[in-house]
Amino acid sequence: MRTGAWAAGLAALACAGSVRAHHSGYMYQTTPIWISGTVIRLELKNPHSIVTLEDRSQDGQVRLWAVEGPPQTEVDRTSVDEPVPKVGGTIKVCAFPYRSAEEIARDERIRGGPDVSTWLSSRTIEGSSPRFVAGHVILMPGGEMKLWEIHGIMSECMRGADDKRQGWLDFLNANPRVRDLWCGQRRYEVVQSNASLREFVEEINSSLAAPCK
Numbered sequence: 001m002r003t004g005a006w007a008a009g010l011a012a013l014a015c016a017g018s019v020r021a022h023h024s025g026y027m028y029q030t031t032p033i034w035i036s037g038t039v040i041r042l043e044l045k046n047p048h049s050i051v052t053l054e055d056r057s058q059d060g061q062v063r064l065w066a067v068e069g070p071p072q073t074e075v076d077r078t079s080v081d082e083p084v085p086k087v088g089g090t091i092k093v094c095a096f097p098y099r100s101a102e103e104i105a106r107d108e109r110i111r112g113g114p115d116v117s118t119w120l121s122s123r124t125i126e127g128s129s130p131r132f133v134a135g136h137v138i139l140m141p142g143g144e145m146k147l148w149e150i151h152g153i154m155s156e157c158m159r160g161a162d163d164k165r166q167g168w169l170d171f172l173n174a175n176p177r178v179r180d181l182w183c184g185q186r187r188y189e190v191v192q193s194n195a196s197l198r199e200f201v202e203e204i205n206s207s208l209a210a211p212c213k
Helices: 002-009 073-080 100-105 117-123 154-159 166-174 176-185 195-206
Strands: 033-043 050-056 062-068 090-097 131-139 145-147
Touching: 033 062, 062 090, 090 100, 131 154, 145 166, 145 176, 154 176, 154 195, 166 176, 166 195
Parallel strands: 062 131
Antiparallel strands: 033 050, 033 090, 050 062, 090 131, 131 145
């Protein structure tokens, strides 16, 4: 199962414990979505910072997204060198949605923790309540990229992005933390079991200034 394979690859990165704390990788889907919107709220807090985006369609429909990210302690540590989303700015996010409450409830790897069904459904009500997602990579207003939440498959973000080459290569070459995460995700079963994704990953890797071994 693709979700399980990806989650197994994230096991070393995901922390166990309360659902309201740092969530298990098993809770997220493996196929990302790209969201573009205006930042209307920024909450820097522990265990997750939240960027709330307002996404307006051409016909005037409004949708709110709550993009989960790192704890405030991590943001404070990295914000000196890396930009942080600001209220009023327009950003694009490669995000990984939660699996359905039903899927999570059936997953024995998460079973035994708090009941997530009511909590998850209450946080994803359509309309005025935002839909919560894990924001993996943010494209900032000036075009620079920022790693936001570790949960995700960066190569899947790259395959779905408009810029699949130089911008991403610069991002990987310039940030050791991003490169380490990229090198780790090459070993995920979901990457290794998908021939086209594996080929894409190795092609990108061979173009890095210091390819992963």
